[in-house]
């Protein structure tokens with residue numbers, strides 16, 4: 001309500017991310033729009049009431065013809081989405097190239113592409129030009145949607161130049177930027193050839209957010225060491241201009257999961273799974289098939305566990321759901337083969353005619369199937385080598401609160417979630433296979449009272465630190481920042 005007691009219109013929030021929450025598939029003259037899984041989509045699905053949200057991004061398809069662009073724009077408008085159109089070459093250079101082959105591995109401590117250093121350096125320059133070009137295309141679409149009073153929230157490493165382009169178009173625009181991956185130590189970040197350009201562009205935003213305090217600290221150190229700016233407790237200062245930098249840990253929409261568990265469809269599915277798994281302990285892994293998720297390490301730890309503990313053979317199984325992503329990138333293709341090879345070897349070594357130790361699925365699951373798996377398994381294995389936050393661990397905790405099941409979360413210390421769920425989970429270093437197999441044993445044999453205690457702790461965290469609270473806090477802090485252009489007029 002405003003001062004006169006009238007209902008105030010909800011604030012308009014323009015959420016800008018590389019991908020829209022839906023993928024478009026062309027079907028003749030019409031479009032099939034499907035929800036695309038991923039951490040950012042899951043989190044923002046939890047951001048409902050308080051804002052009138054418009055989502056701006058790429059729909060995952062090249063639409064060269066004008067007629068198709070108009071009809072897709074109309075179809076997406078019904079879902080509150082506005083498309084950015086990117087051609088195949090831009091997608092290849094900007095998305096597959098600079099985003100997925102340069103920034104993603106660098107931000108997860110894998111480092112820069114090295115196969116042929118000279119060629120990699122040359123292609124990095126042209127990929128950076130495509131990255132800039134794509135960010136400009138995003139800026140044009142944002143500007144076409146922008147109305148005075150809107151708040152613009154840019155997401156992730158794909159759009160680091162976007163705040164600068166937006167501010168050039170309208171210096172009064174309120175712009176926030178949030179990174180969903182880790183921001184690495186400045187010693188890693190400073191290997192990036194065009195390191196200063198990206199930092200300067202991001203610093204034009206009014207508020208910069210990270211999942212954890214450590215990532216925020218790494219960013220501030222990169223700005224002080226590379227740009228020679230001053231780090232303050234509130235952010236980064238450049239000749240009197242302060243850019244706020246802070247930690248805003250993301251969450252999920254726990255109610256979506258808790259309510260799903262009460263539906264007949266999920267209850268039926270849980271019953272089926274329990275019948276199928278009867279008499280055995282079940283461990284679960286749910287990951288995008290990505291090198292950062294530590295899937296081979298998880299499989300090797302399970303193999304060592306079965307090797308060292310013959311008494312557990314045929315008594316425990318691992319369900320590993322691995323959604324393929326970035327399937328055009330050779331490194332991801334190699335990872336898929338590697339995972340299939342290890343799964344085949346373990347199933348060959350420890351399986352029998354009637355028993356398979358690893359159930360590995362290379363596909364996405366429907367929401368009700370995912371909830372049922374979360375609820376009916378005894379242990380979740382989240383073994384990321386690096387992970388901004390990791391929402392799978394939150395979703396598992398949200399689905400484990402029944403008396404029947406108080407599953408144990410084994411969680412990598414290199415996931416941002418280790419800082420929030422660390423007290424309830426068993427923390428592991430995923431590079432240490434021996435430690436991981438010990439954690440598997442600990443999780444499978446943990447007494448009920450300890451399981452309850454740990455789960456209670458984590459459940460409280462997950463249900464109080466929600467996606468809604470995350471977005472509310474970020475946007476209200478962004479609202480509270482005074483745009484630099486306004487400050488100048490005040491001075």
Ligand code: ADQ
Pocket residue numbers: 037038039040042043180181250286287288321322323363364365366370387388389390391392393395
């Ligand atoms: P992601 O790397 O995608 O996200 P994560 O946070 O675990 O990782 O989220 C994955 C999401 O996809 C979850 O909501 C999960 O339910 C869904 N999902 C995964 N596998 C699925 C399957 N087989 N079927 C259906 N759904 C599946 C990025 C960062 C993370 C960060 C998030 C949010 O890498 O570190 O936590 O963004 O900021």
